[in-house]
Amino acid sequence: MDNSAAIATDRLLRGDCIAEMAKLPDACVDMIFADPPYNLQLGGDLFRPEGSRVDAVDNDWDKFDTLGSYDRFTKAWLREARRILKPNGTIWVIGSYHNIFRVGTALQDEGFWILNDIIWRKSNPMPNFKGTRFTNAHETLIWASQGEDARYTFNYKAMKTLNDELQMRSDWVLPICAGPERLKRNGTKAHPTQKPEALLYRVLLACTKPGDVVLDPFFGTGTTGAVAKRLGRRWIGIEREEDYIEVALERIEAALPLDESALTIMQTARQQPKVAFGTLVETGYLDPGTVLTDTKRRWQAVVRADGSLSVGTDTGSIHKLGATLQGAPSCNGWTFWHHEAGGKLQPIDTLRQTYLLANEP
Amino acid sequence: MDNSAAIATDRLLRGDCIAEMAKLPDACVDMIFADPPYNLQLGGDLFRPEGSRVDAVDNDWDKFDTLGSYDRFTKAWLREARRILKPNGTIWVIGSYHNIFRVGTALQDEGFWILNDIIWRKSNPMPNFKGTRFTNAHETLIWASQGEDARYTFNYKAMKTLNDELQMRSDWVLPICAGPERLKRNGTKAHPTQKPEALLYRVLLACTKPGDVVLDPFFGTGTTGAVAKRLGRRWIGIEREEDYIEVALERIEAALPLDESALTIMQTARQQPKVAFGTLVETGYLDPGTVLTDTKRRWQAVVRADGSLSVGTDTGSIHKLGATLQGAPSCNGWTFWHHEAGGKLQPIDTLRQTYLLANEP
């Protein structure tokens, strides 16, 4: 079953995504990428430590009365999505902990078969300003087929090449959308939640073929359309906010097919493996209670459970405490502190090397 | 409400977790860590390319007929968990894409308030042997409180220290459980999904205090108990498989508790004794009439006898006045205001530190 010849592509449909999808024939698109409202349920204003106000998502389109009404909305658009998706097509949905569990459950309930959950690890997330939780540094994408036996597209080799000849993993490190890529209108961001093109690039490259039809029911400023055009895929966007539509059409008009040099920019920056001192404590390379000392054995510091050191009443990280004790502005704790090993003093940096050897590919 | 004194801890309850939890009083544990069955839906055996069989999860306890029965099971144990958890306690649940969306939805439906979803990024995952999907290189944990207004424990400063002075993020890079840590019975793995101690270490260090009671309803080989014992937390495990119980008890018996000195962790400023600015004036650390200024010397404020400041006709506390002058919603006067000392500007916070050193036990 393939009705993609029956529909017009590379165009934007104005209106509500459920109503617009309802007008399309069964089994007419190869992939659906959806970035639905997250239903963030934010409270009052939030201020950064220096006093500025965080420009939060407070749009009406993100507001739902109850979890139940969000679920009904999710089921309704997923049902239409499932109908217009070809039997061997796949769907991608992105979300955060606010909504992704509802979405994943609805996907399974509607009969989709989850192939992977993918973690977009943000290299530059917004911090947690009040120190109340872990920094929310990722978003989750779900990739699903129509059913267990569907023969979906997965360009395994392309992904492996993109990842320096290692299998592409389920966690992707990518920066958030900022700088020149971030679309503006009258000097302010055109859309509060614009996704980076690199994210769509990887999704489309992995799971579609050239000429495939990609539909995005929550088109926004058209990242999906722009990347589809650049990768030689056909696209259909659905959006109801006129402000976003204008920006999206202009953007896609200007998008150029990718050449080789542009492709390399999209590739993974292979980041330096960083190891925190605390990781050595957590993983048992160094036990809490161990005594560290400097080469001249002037100070004896006890390693504590959280990776801090204590010498008498002075406490701090390996770097801070080293600096404090020496009266220096800074100190490299990795080379300053030593532990007894094999009858002699060894810098703790050697433990870090050991850890890296054992745990990095 | 706190019934933790009414229960015996550091022990294993043999039996079904729902039945065993039902025997415990309301509000008696500070944290619940749960690693429920994953409902893996594996279609037959999985073989490596060279023909050897992958030892996947295929035990009886991991079979659920339908998503519906899994949901009923999840709701049933979550409901008991919620009842025995103290109002300010938190729950952690770990899972993969097979079950975590059901769990997250059930948590929200039962009234839990999600605080973070955490990604355990495996530094050495099992590759995808068939090359049909992305390498499944992570698992997801959900951290939730009893409700939106609960005052849960989060050792922010300890986590920041553990992560080399940067906020701990929602993505945790930790190796899988292997090597000597992986428990064996008759030469094969004692449990198919044994979690690494480092994972539990971070969870317990972040969200409990020494002496807190941690309950694990799917105890398995007792990773939660072993780490709780090491970190000076009390524990309760529930497990029905005699094979696992034997291994778990032996393992926890061998685990060594850390010294109290090693258990001490970095405290946030909020947890430290408070000093009123007026006290510094009363005790002569700062004389009335002293002129304070901000770093850019935009404002000159005079210290008054009652510990308030005045700039022209504006008066108020060090915090209020700083906020008023900057037009900011709030201001930390301790770091905003400076006084001349030794020829240069010093924040009045240093005076507070001096006072604390001289006057605290």
Added chain:
DNA sequence: TGAGCACGTGAATCCCTCC
């Protein structure tokens, strides 16, 4: 011209005690 610093900002469920 280049280095360096100040400043702005991003899908955020973001304080706690006392009266």
Added chain:
DNA sequence: CGGAGGGATTCACGTGCTC
């Protein structure tokens, strides 16, 4: 329980200006 008030709290980048 609501309001008031003390005072704790941020990381990675891009841009644009200064020296």
